[in-house]
Amino acid sequence: MVNLLESVLKHPEYSRQFKCGNSLITAFNCPLTARFSPDRFTALWSHYNYIFYVIDGRKIWHSADGSYDLHKGKCVFVQKGASIIEQFFDIGFCLVVFFIPDEFICETLKTKFTPLCNPSKSYKPVMLLDTSEMLATFFLSMSSYFSGTTEPDQRLLELKFRELILTIADNPRNTELRSFFCSLLHDPQSVSLRRVMEDNYSFNLKLEQYAQLCNRSLSAFKRDFQKLFDISPGKWLMEKRLNHAINLLSNQYKTVSETAFESGFENSSHFSRAFKERYGISPVAIKKSIPMAS
Numbered sequence: 105m106v107n108l109l110e111s112v113l114k115h116p117e118y119s120r121q122f123k124c125g126n127s128l129i130t131a132f133n134c135p136l137t138a139r140f141s142p143d144r145f146t147a148l149w150s151h152y153n154y155i156f157y158v159i160d161g162r163k164i165w166h167s168a169d170g171s172y173d174l175h176k177g178k179c180v181f182v183q184k185g186a187s188i189i190e191q192f193f194d195i196g197f198c199l200v201v202f203f204i205p206d207e208f209i210c211e212t213l214k215t216k217f218t219p220l221c222n223p224s225k226s227y228k229p230v231m232l233l234d235t236s237e238m239l240a241t242f243f244l245s246m247s248s249y250f251s252g253t254t255e256p257d258q259r260l261l262e263l264k265f266r267e268l269i270l271t272i273a274d275n276p277r278n279t280e281l282r283s284f285f286c287s288l289l290h291d292p293q294s295v296s297l298r299r300v301m302e303d304n305y306s307f308n309l310k311l312e313q314y315a316q317l318c319n320r321s322l323s324a325f326k327r328d329f330q331k332l333f334d335i336s337p338g339k340w341l342m343e344k345r346l347n348h349a350i351n352l353l354s355n356q357y358k359t360v361s362e363t364a365f366e367s368g369f370e371n372s373s374h375f376s377r378a379f380k381e382r383y384g385i386s387p388v389a390i391k392k393s394i395p396m397a398s
Contacts, residue, residue, distance in 0.1 A: 105186065105308050106141060106148040109203055120250045124261040127152070128203045131159075131250040144193070147307060147365070149186035151316045152203040155233075155268065156180060157243045161197035164190035167229040168303050179233040179243075181272070181281050184317055185300060186307035187229065188366070200243055200250075202268060206319065210288050212269045220273065223287035227280060229303050234277035242271055293319075294332050301329075301337075305344040308368045311337055345369065346382050353390050360387045 112119065112130050119130040145166075162175040166188040174180060184206070191197075213220070233239065246264070249256050256264075272278050273285055287295070297318045304317065314337065315325035329337045349367040352358040358366065364375035379387045 105313075106146055108148045108150040108154070109152060111148070112201075122249065122255060122261055124258055124265060125208075126205050127208060127265055129200070129246070129261065129264075131198075131200050131246075144191055145365070146189045146191065147186060148189055149304075149307065149309060149313065150182070150203065151184055151313070152205050153184050153209065154182050154201055154203045155272075156182075156199045156201035157239075159198035159200065161195050161199075162192055163197055165230050166190060168306060169228050169230075172230050172232070177235060179235050179239060181231045181233060181284075183227070183229045183231075183284075183303065185229055185304045186309060188307075200246055202265065204265065204269070206288055208265065209269055209285065212266045213273060213285055213289060215266075216270060216273065218274075220282050220286040220289075221279070222283070223290055224280075224283045227284045227287070227299070231278075231281045231284070233272055233281065234275055236275055236277070238271055239275070242268060294328070297325075297328060297332060301340075305341055306348050306366065306368045308370060341368070342378060342382075346379060349375065349379065349387070350383075350390075353387060354394055357394075360391065363387065 109128065112121070112128070122129045157179045158174055158176055160176050162173070165172045165174060165180070165182070171190075172180065249264075273282055276282075297320075300317045301314065304314070309317075311325070312322050315322045318325055318328075320328065326337060329340070333340055345367045349363050349369075352363045352366060353360075360376070361372045364372045367375065369375035369378070376387055379385075379390075383390075
């Protein structure tokens, strides 16, 4: 599982990077070598939310709720958590990306004069944003920073982060994201923990990483999880992943290796052992018993 933020930081030759506290702005320069991995499908995660605007190129973000074909002119908000990225090796991928922790978003929203709408019960891990003229103008204003030879003052960078959050929060067409922002301000920690786990159980994250996504220490995460779900996180994850695997094998006609990858298992061998122990039959046998769609 690739940590997106760490991957960006390790390759400054691909981008111009500016840091502002715990946040990072980066602009990729579009070399074909600027890839998350040499594989077409890569599982990656981020412990910060991130907003990015596609300048050029194409990648597909596969999340727990569906797939998003992102190309030139698209702007998205991705909740902290995991995704599977589909890469296209014949083209580059240019983007401006902002990594922003929950705390900074909340701090900024508290300065907003007009209130946001009420939170809803669920949110997509990837939310497409309305590319309004104001938002396009904002990203255009960033180009001068990235093309310059000096680094902007930290205070100025902080203001640009706040401007971005307030610009998208002030657009009534960003209904889902505005509601999500409201949830960050008002939802109890138990709701946040449940949402993180439901959105990310099918990805091969470690318990320490789930704890980080839930803004908790590992011990606090285990304690709060047990209290909320009345089961240990390890057992809950295994049950959710195996149920997801049954659906992929039976209804989406995935191969065993594809199912293992998309259900969050280390590898096909680990998946097959866990599957047979739970259901008394191997995933290969399940595949053979299912008639293929015509």
